[in-house]
Ligand code: SF4
């Protein structure tokens with residue numbers, strides 16, 4: 001039997017109470033959406049519409065400029081009023097399509113049910129996920145059709161659905177597992193068929209027993225013949241990190257620098273599985289997703305179905321606004337999410353959460369010298385020595401940082417979280433990774 | 444509405460532990476030990492502890508020019524730990540010198556907290572043993588008198604030399620010895636707190652105590668093994684001194700090697716050396732090897748070597 005966890009990790013407070021178990025509510029449709037043309041890891045898209053065009057919900061508006069890319073679709077019906085750069089959650093501004101909402105929600109005729117899963121070939125499934133614009137919805141936004149097309153010499157035997165949701169505060173995946181369990185199973189079957197995988201695993205942290213029960217019921221009802229299991233996992237961050245999840249569910253360790261396919265596994269997020277199910281059953285393209293709006297700084301936390309390109313400030317307003325002591329806006333979870341300088345930024349495919357923290361979470365601490373407590377070494381899920389890498393980077397010794405394994409850090413943040421000397425270890429490691437990458441590129 | 448949003452890179456959560464909370468936990472863990480010392484050796488033990496702690500904190504404050512006496516709490520820990528290694532009632536100025544040396548030479552010459560190589564409290568003690576030996580070793584031991592608040596009966600021998608002491612006395616602590624060394628019971632209670640709080644890991648004390656017991660076993664059987672663990676400074680050293688974060692390895696295997704090394708040196712000194720007690724020098728020696736041990740025991744990266752089934 002496989003292990004149900006990994007070595008290392010942390011047990012932060014989970015703060016999930018405020019939105020756990022909340023039903024997924026539709027977010028009111030905004031008067032205008034700003035849809036960035038770059039929403040995935042890989043190449044951006046080019047607009048296929050022009051200013052003045054009328055578009056319908058689900059219609060393609062961005063065409064991928066490369067294999068590792070996914071098309072982008074309109075999330076409202078109405079008129080394209082502008083195409084130009086706008087704020088982007090990842091930092092610098094990106095070309096975006098501005099659509100004025102006519103409020104009619106006219107669906108695009110091209111969104112039609114596909115053949116049932118039983119009749120689809122692997123190629124057809126891959127093509128459906130590509131045309132629907134599917135990307136990894138956990139936050140990494142890797143185009144799904146690429147993950148479903150491993151090199152021919154690699155045989156994938158297992159598909160793992162990531163229902164761990166180990167980031168504190170976030171409950172969107174939890175909500176999906178309660179409400180859309182049948183679609184998750186359907187999507188998983190689609191992934192398995194596309195990859196020729198014989199085994200499906202849904203990994204869920206054991207602090208969500210209702211989600212585990214819900215998934216088990218859905219498998220019993222809709223698993224028909226597929227070998228699918230739910231694995232209850234220890235509740236520990238970063239249980240949902242790709243490599244840790246694979247270790248916990250299959251016992252396999254992905255080698256440093258390698259992708260999950262090296263151990264014959266592909267990971268998919270719950271939201272992506274639902275999106276594939278919808279794309280097959282109704283032809284729906286990926287123009288909306290479930291987002292957890294949460295944190296002590298928001299008045300009414302919720303799990304909302306948010307349309308792509310909705311401005312964060314509109315969503316915050318719908319949730320009652322920020323509290324007076326709100327200080328930090330994070331897209332994603334508190335461990336790996338990105339703090340935003342402004343709320344005037346659109347929600348995109350990778351936006352899993354909108355987290356607003358208050359002053360008590362945003363204290364500045366002086367950095368003390370390393371007291372060599374070894375706590376960062378104990379928690380590092382990659383078994384690195386964050387203290388040594390961090391100090392090497394702090395001193396500008398990037399060779400040493402590289403030697404200690406800086407490039408194997410996946411920036412989970414456990415080390416910084418745990419350090420009693422309040423040393424910004426992962427931040428230093430990021431600097432080292434940046435410099436090492438730049439140097440390698442030069443060579 | 445305009446509001447300034449703070450932008451910083453992730454993670455955006457921080458564990459509640461900081462250096463001060465860890466040091467406070469160590470002080471809490473030392474509380475039962477201190478209580479036992481006063482219970483056994485009277486008010487003079489209390490004075491020794493207060494003098495040691497105060498001079499340690501004051502020295503640190505002067506060196507850092509920070510007039511918040513407690514600061515991060517590390518100086519108080521050093522001072523109190525030094526007191527624990529001393530006889531119950533040396534002259535106050537000897538204790539003060541020990542604390543000043545511990546902080547100034549043991550810690551700040553190397554650049555302060557986190558940079559020192561040797562356990563500062565043990566540096567202080569070592570200097571006292573070498574320079575003012577007659578006050579901290581020899582005919583200085585008080586006879587423990589439970590509730591004898593003014594206990595001042597001198598006794599000639601520390602228990603390591605006297606093998607007739609009962610194991611129960613050694614466990615409870617009703618034997619002559621250093622302030623914080625005599626009561627295994629109090630030390631274990633304190634250490635449980637540190638384990639519970641996650642500030643010490645089993646490897647260092649486990650390796651240390653384990654090897655002392657095993658070598659004692661070979662030397663004279665089971666009772667001798669237990670005796671070597673309970674008598675003298677092994678428990679204080681293994682649970683509170685060797686586990687000092689700054690001066691012990693950070694890697695899991697390194698911690699085990701370090702603990703075993705401390706125990707080994709201690710026993711070599713005890714069994715073959717000229718000194719009655721080897722804990723101080725055992726730990727100091729291993730402190731010196733810590734950077735080397737860390738570098739030789741870097742953990743294997745996740746996914747490395749292991750074959751993939
Ligand atoms: S070094 Fe990297 S992988 Fe290890 S704990 Fe820190 S952030 Fe996580």
Ligand code: SF4
Pocket residue numbers: 369370371372373374375376377386387418419420421422423425693
């Ligand atoms: S957690 Fe911080 S203080 Fe402890 S060893 Fe790591 S870097 Fe040093």
